Amino acid sequence: MQDVNWIALSIFVVLFGCITWLGFAAAHWRKGDLDQLHEWGLGGRRFGTLITWFLVGGDIYTAYTFIAVPALAFGAGAVAFFAVPYTVIIYPLLFLVFRRLWHVCHKHGYITAGDFVRGRFGNRWLALAVTVTGIVATMPYIALQLVGIQVVIGALGISGTGLGADLPLLVAFVVLAAFTYSSGLRAPASIAIVKDLLIYVTALAAIIVIPIELGGFGKIFAAVPPSKLLLAVPGPNTTGAYSGYATLALGSAMALFLYPHSLTGILSASSGHAIKRNAAMLPGYTLMLGLLALFGFFVIAAGVDKLPEYAAGFKQFGSNFAVPALLLHSFPSWFVGIAFAAIGIGALVPAAIMSIAAANLYTRNIHREFINQNPTGKQEAQIAKRVSLIVKLGALVFILFVPTKYAIQLQLLGGIWIIQTLPPVMLGAYTRWFNSWALLVGWAVGTFAGTAMAVATKLTTTFPLVVGGHTFPGYTAVYTVVLNLAVAAVLTPVFNAMSSARAPADETVAADYHA
């Protein structure tokens, strides 16, 4: 690997130091009693339109996204652009469905999806299923954020084996754990602002400078092999790459706001109007993500992967090294420092929110439901803070001792698992028609079938569904959530007829779901 890049490293360290200070100082921002769970874990629901924009943006457009999407474009070509339609169609869902959820959660003081399901359906086991799915799907996601940090640290020239190589990651982890513990959601919210400014500067500079260096977009796309330039046109009797692309976008979109960290970002908003405005403003990030995806083609055109100085990086990190190598190749060291800091800090923001979201879930829907039913506010906040530490420690151990490949595969499975909570959470925002036990069976069937299909396809995203001689390759998550819904719909009248007991009461009323 190349030598240590001292200028870039210094700038990286200075910027990291700044956000560490900011993370701790955030405890005093819009000050509230951090011994209350909704203050620590939701920032007191005090964030207006602009802060929500930064927070949710930092939450869903993560460092890993900025590394992995261009890496996919570099490796696989056009299919990587599914991230664009995916992040186009999430916003109508935010506008319609999640605004309703914001209102009902605000009204009843719900902090998690588990709280909502418990209140709506009165079934603690269904709430437990939603909770456990949320925690399990989030864990590998946190681990992947640490991979993002690992890649940029490696690209700064710090390499080797043993403790020395892992030390920077450990330091980043301790910083993250400490400010999350002391400041709660206020820390990632304030850091997200800095991180996004850095990311926007980096992306804008790169999208202008690199194409000029490479002789224009025409030349760049001419260097891309034709097989990568477009989706393959499907042959006879199959919908081929088209249905794969569309279902990947659709399934990812349906899953996104079901992730605990996305919901935490939404629920911390101060009003339903802030959510609606954000549905129109957040596509700003989508635009940037689309431009970043093009970086994968810049890498091909610049031939960075063939240069000897980056060979070791590509060997260690695979195509995830594409973006760091491109930045190293195209920019002076001081700017590389800023860009890498943007990616590194960009990993801390979602990692902090994810660990807070997982901690909220454990505290509210496992501890309070099954262990101590009457905690004081202080006890509740205390438990959540400790769980956030345990969750992050788990992610760190995972990254240090388990090959990255498994984190990626688990995250893929996580998408299939989390979408199984769509019927109780997203449809639950509109209707209570479903029997809660039928929803639970649907969840179990969907989760089992999804896992089995993913294993059968050797942990790739698309499953080749064959119906009457036609093949419909599609995202496993979409097929299995349809199965989940079908099971829940068929069993609902059956279970209703079998049980003479009245369904448990719904805490919510129709008026709770809008302003």
Add this chain to the structure above:
Amino acid sequence: MIGAQKKRGGWSWWYLLFVIQFAVALWPPFYNKVEPTLIGIPFFYWFQLLWVIVSAVFTAIVYFATTD
């Protein structure tokens, strides 16, 4: 604003803009082509980026047109 009151939390015809947004984004045959290029960028890429902007405008229109 009696009509708006009645529509509260219910369906609005403005939501059809969301349907258009979905339909176009999820129909790859529509944009899976190289020509026409824009400053050297194939249609597949620039159209989808343009669609991001169009979708944001649609959402803003729905925001201002619906009241609740």
